Amino acid sequence: MNAPLPTPVLPEVHPRPVPPEALAALQARFGSRLSTAAAVREQHGRDESAFTHVPPPAAVVFAESTADVADAVRLAARWRVPVIPFGVGSSLEGHLLAVQGGISLDVSRMNQVLAVQPEDLTATVQPGVTRKQLNEAVKHLGLFFPIDPGADASIGGMAATRASGTNAVRYGTMRENVLALEVVTARGEVIRTGTRARKSSAGYDLTRLFVGSEGTLGVITEITVRLYPLPEAISAAICSFPSVEAAVRTTIAIIQMGVPIARCELLDARTVRAVNAHSKLGLREEPMLLMEFHGSPTGVREQAELVQAIADEHGGQAFEWATTPEERTRLWTARHNAYFAGVQSRPGCRAITTDACVPISRLADNVLAAVAEADAAGIPYFMVGHVGDGNFHMGYLIDPDNAAERATAERLNHALVERALASGGTCTGEHGVGLHKMGFLRAEAGDGAIALMRAIKAALDPDDILNPGKILAG
Amino acid sequence: MNAPLPTPVLPEVHPRPVPPEALAALQARFGSRLSTAAAVREQHGRDESAFTHVPPPAAVVFAESTADVADAVRLAARWRVPVIPFGVGSSLEGHLLAVQGGISLDVSRMNQVLAVQPEDLTATVQPGVTRKQLNEAVKHLGLFFPIDPGADASIGGMAATRASGTNAVRYGTMRENVLALEVVTARGEVIRTGTRARKSSAGYDLTRLFVGSEGTLGVITEITVRLYPLPEAISAAICSFPSVEAAVRTTIAIIQMGVPIARCELLDARTVRAVNAHSKLGLREEPMLLMEFHGSPTGVREQAELVQAIADEHGGQAFEWATTPEERTRLWTARHNAYFAGVQSRPGCRAITTDACVPISRLADNVLAAVAEADAAGIPYFMVGHVGDGNFHMGYLIDPDNAAERATAERLNHALVERALASGGTCTGEHGVGLHKMGFLRAEAGDGAIALMRAIKAALDPDDILNPGKILAG
Numbered sequence: 001m002n003a004p005l006p007t008p009v010l011p012e013v014h015p016r017p018v019p020p021e022a023l024a025a026l027q028a029r030f031g032s033r034l035s036t037a038a039a040v041r042e043q044h045g046r047d048e049s050a051f052t053h054v055p056p057p058a059a060v061v062f063a064e065s066t067a068d069v070a071d072a073v074r075l076a077a078r079w080r081v082p083v084i085p086f087g088v089g090s091s092l093e094g095h096l097l098a099v100q101g102g103i104s105l106d107v108s109r110m111n112q113v114l115a116v117q118p119e120d121l122t123a124t125v126q127p128g129v130t131r132k133q134l135n136e137a138v139k140h141l142g143l144f145f146p147i148d149p150g151a152d153a154s155i156g157g158m159a160a161t162r163a164s165g166t167n168a169v170r171y172g173t174m175r176e177n178v179l180a181l182e183v184v185t186a187r188g189e190v191i192r193t194g195t196r197a198r199k200s201s202a203g204y205d206l207t208r209l210f211v212g213s214e215g216t217l218g219v220i221t222e223i224t225v226r227l228y229p230l231p232e233a234i235s236a237a238i239c240s241f242p243s244v245e246a247a248v249r250t251t252i253a254i255i256q257m258g259v260p261i262a263r264c265e266l267l268d269a270r271t272v273r274a275v276n277a278h279s280k281l282g283l284r285e286e287p288m289l290l291m292e293f294h295g296s297p298t299g300v301r302e303q304a305e306l307v308q309a310i311a312d313e314h315g316g317q318a319f320e321w322a323t324t325p326e327e328r329t330r331l332w333t334a335r336h337n338a339y340f341a342g343v344q345s346r347p348g349c350r351a352i353t354t355d356a357c358v359p360i361s362r363l364a365d366n367v368l369a370a371v372a373e374a375d376a377a378g379i380p381y382f383m384v385g386h387v388g389d390g391n392f393h394m395g396y397l398i399d400p401d402n403a404a405e406r407a408t409a410e411r412l413n414h415a416l417v418e419r420a421l422a423s424g425g426t427c428t429g430e431h432g433v434g435l436h437k438m439g440f441l442r443a444e445a446g447d448g449a450i451a452l453m454r455a456i457k458a459a460l461d462p463d464d465i466l467n468p469g470k471i472l473a474g
Numbered sequence: 475m476n477a478p479l480p481t482p483v484l485p486e487v488h489p490r491p492v493p494p495e496a497l498a499a500l501q502a503r504f505g506s507r508l509s510t511a512a513a514v515r516e517q518h519g520r521d522e523s524a525f526t527h528v529p530p531p532a533a534v535v536f537a538e539s540t541a542d543v544a545d546a547v548r549l550a551a552r553w554r555v556p557v558i559p560f561g562v563g564s565s566l567e568g569h570l571l572a573v574q575g576g577i578s579l580d581v582s583r584m585n586q587v588l589a590v591q592p593e594d595l596t597a598t599v600q601p602g603v604t605r606k607q608l609n610e611a612v613k614h615l616g617l618f619f620p621i622d623p624g625a626d627a628s629i630g631g632m633a634a635t636r637a638s639g640t641n642a643v644r645y646g647t648m649r650e651n652v653l654a655l656e657v658v659t660a661r662g663e664v665i666r667t668g669t670r671a672r673k674s675s676a677g678y679d680l681t682r683l684f685v686g687s688e689g690t691l692g693v694i695t696e697i698t699v700r701l702y703p704l705p706e707a708i709s710a711a712i713c714s715f716p717s718v719e720a721a722v723r724t725t726i727a728i729i730q731m732g733v734p735i736a737r738c739e740l741l742d743a744r745t746v747r748a749v750n751a752h753s754k755l756g757l758r759e760e761p762m763l764l765m766e767f768h769g770s771p772t773g774v775r776e777q778a779e780l781v782q783a784i785a786d787e788h789g790g791q792a793f794e795w796a797t798t799p800e801e802r803t804r805l806w807t808a809r810h811n812a813y814f815a816g817v818q819s820r821p822g823c824r825a826i827t828t829d830a831c832v833p834i835s836r837l838a839d840n841v842l843a844a845v846a847e848a849d850a851a852g853i854p855y856f857m858v859g860h861v862g863d864g865n866f867h868m869g870y871l872i873d874p875d876n877a878a879e880r881a882t883a884e885r886l887n888h889a890l891v892e893r894a895l896a897s898g899g900t901c902t903g904e905h906g907v908g909l910h911k912m913g914f915l916r917a918e919a920g921d922g923a924i925a926l927m928r929a930i931k932a933a934l935d936p937d938d939i940l941n942p943g944k945i946l947a948g
Contacts, residue, residue, distance in 0.1 A: 119730055119835035162675040173673050175682070176650055191922030197831040198863050199647045200900040201636040201686055203907055203915050203945055204927045208649070208682035212675055229732035256593055258703035299773050357671040361593035389672050426674035433677055441677050448665030452934060453678045459933035460926060471677055 093434025127156020357429030567908025601630020
């Protein structure tokens with residue numbers, strides 16, 4: 001039996017008091033790496049979500065090693081103090097907010113690439129390593145790490161939210177690309193999940209359980225990921241379309257024909273306009289697909305020709321191709337800056353970002369209805385999509401202090417998610433549940449599955465100290 | 475802290491008594507679909523493992539619907555009677571054996587393909603549908619389901635063991651290809667995990683938790699899987715090599731260069747000999763790679779040329795190509811019959827099959843040492859490998875009643891797994907833990923991870939009725 005779909009409201013805040021002895025014990029262990037300075041706490045009590053009402057954590061611990069993380073969790077556990085892991089703060093759903101108080105455990109200084117095994121196409125990194133940093137570290141080996149959520153997120157945070165992004169249509173998400181983890185449990189014990197083997201049937205899949213657990217089951221302290229040989233040839237293209245529908249229908253045909261496209265991204269006309277303004281570009285202000293093809297020179301050419309023919313059938317025009325790294329970077333600038341261009345198109349606003357992902361056959365009707373409803377509501381928004389995966393984002397741009405705007409955005413969000421679930425889809429393709437989608441998750445998963453998730457949370461974190469109040473409501 | 479690696483011994487048998495009231499209640503609910511006939515029980519108390527000493531289950535229930543499964547589990551739960559899900563009985567590690575007594579829950583009559591969504595490349599099936607049956611059902615749509623463990627296993631059993639097989643190097647395993655499940659919990663409740671969206675960050679990944687849980691956390695009653703467009707072109711090849719090492723080194727080079735090979739299988743000379751005898755073939759009795767390439771005609775040709783060049787460098791010869799379905803089937807007969815050809819090469823024997831999977835750079839030394847040790851021990855064996863994944867199987871052919879032969883096989887198995895773990899690999903790439911690898915799992919995962927697995931098992935199945943005594947020892 002599934003619960004009805006609620007409309008999200010502002011998360012409740014119930015900070016647990018942090019006993020002075022707990023802070024003193026952390027201070028004794030971490031010295032100057034424990035901070036209670038207002039600016040530091042503020043910076044760790046914020047993310048990219050539209051929630052601005054939650055007080056910051058009581059303190060921030062800067063961990064530099066797995067032993068630091070284990071000790072911090074052990075001390076927190078002794079006084080039942082909440083622990084919120086923090087990477088770079090780029091999450092969108094309130095994951096980092098201290099709704100139950102406690103401490104932020106900043107792992108950004110754990111930023112070493114510990115090992116690269118080029119012959120096995122694997123690397124092991126600390127959680128504070130960012131995706132760009134990892135790519136810099138392996139480029140000279142002819143390798144790359146494909147998961148690209150846009151922001152230069154930390155690999156730890158990306159694992160914790162089961163992130164994906166532009167390359168997922170070809171290379172999968174963090175679910176498919178994390179081979180093994182080191183995790184500190186709620187008792188402060190250090191465990192390992194998985195091995196460097198490409199596949200395994202060895203017991204319960206703890207790796208996949210921690211991937212996407214948003215810091216609520218353990219703190220990730222090491223991640224072993226898959227790497228890929230840099231493609232022999234890469235070709236990028238942008239193509240304009242007379243309508244969002246034409247762009248989406250082109251995407252559907254590409255996927256259904258099995259074209260191994262590496263990236264397939266949609267921007268609507270108003271988002272292209274925002275990007276032009278933000279990045280001083282001169283793109284046609286029409287719905288646009290950005291695509292990328294990876295393979296041998298011949299394979300890339302074949303894919304490109306096939307896609308061009310499909311796009312032609314749907315009125316695609318003004319194809320622009322880029323094969324050199326510099327040209328590709330210029331084209332992708334539009335996509336990579338879309339989020340910030342959107343947010344900055346309305347000074348002082350915050351974005352309430354949707355993240356539905358639907359079966360590809362339902363993508364057109366889901367996207368079109370969302371756009372029509374947003375237009376009818378008259379709310380400013382941007383729209384981008386990893387449409388090759390059936391995943392798209394509306395970013396409703398609201399004044400966070402304006403309750404009416406928030407209500408409008410959440411009403412649109414509700415309608416969008418309701419349609420996605422009715423289409424056999426999910427409320428979140430890649431951003432995670434955090435604070436914002438707990439009600440959506442309950443409706444999507446059903447009470448039976450939620451009960452199992454609760455049982456797992458209770459079994460692994462009986463005192464509810466690991467990022468409490470997230471994923472599973474109340 | 476990891477436990478030392480034990481040498482497997484015969485599993486202990488501690489049947490729990492099944493109260494007559496429990497059997498009577500099941501009889502009242504299931505009528506003639508409950509069987510206590512000796513032949514039926516015997517058939518459900520056996521698998522392809524080398525364990526022949528375990529008494530059969532007390533009864534067999536033939537489920538025809540999810541409601542049947544839920545009722546059977548609920549009744550079993552009332553009297554704490556173990557429930558062992560049964561598909562086609564093709565597992566290799568004792569998964570089905572009633573070491574704690576109880577009932578076998580046969581789901582083979584739940585064999586309907588419930589839905590196919592060709593436009594979304596998904597299908598939903600009941601657990602008794604076999605992989606060949608699913609492929610027959612979607613062939614006319616130009617689609618296929620790639621996971622091929624050799625045996626015509628049930629999709630439910632394949633999900634439960636996280637199976638893979640010959641196509642995994644290109645298409646992944648059940649881990650990557652199951653999108654959603656319906657599961658009956660230990661309390662007899664029906665829950666759903668996942669959606670038909672290609673990716674999701676919606677809470678804990680229950681789908682991946684049940685995939686590979688070997689019937690110990692719930693009974694899978696529906697599976698939604700990914701399908702793929704049939705490749706435009708398929709080309710298969712066999713190639714003989716002067717040594718196992720040359721064949722393995724060829725494989726390593728293929729993978730490291732990122733060739734998107736669809737299948738890459740190794741047979742050693744003695745296995746080719748067994749296959750020749752079994753299937754009346756005339757293959758060169760030398761180490762052999764069987765390969766398959768999927769893609770566009772040009773792409774397949776490119777891959778084939780590259781692989782041929784790599785093989786040439788390692789002394790590969792007698793390349794034989796097949797592009798028509800009939801020719802391909804003939805070539806693949808060798809691989810598909812390898813297990814039975816091996817077992818039948820010694821009448822009356824059973825195979826103790828290893829399943830290590832290692833990082834590709836360590837494949838050559840792991841395979842060569844295993845072969846050298848088996849040759850030195852003078853035990854009959856066969857050897858096949860999904861070498862593109864770093865996964866290989868030694869099948870030691872023993873008289874199951876000969877304790878000395880069993881001890882020799884287990885000694886070789888122990889040495890092989892010890893080396894695989896030291897190489898950063900896993901004791902089981904695809905067969906699962908069952909009864910046979912519980913000690914290996916503990917050494918591989920470490921006590922901390924095992925404690926988490928136990929906590930999950932206790933949370934989801936507090937009375938330990940779901941396939942008890944498997945995965946997590948005593």
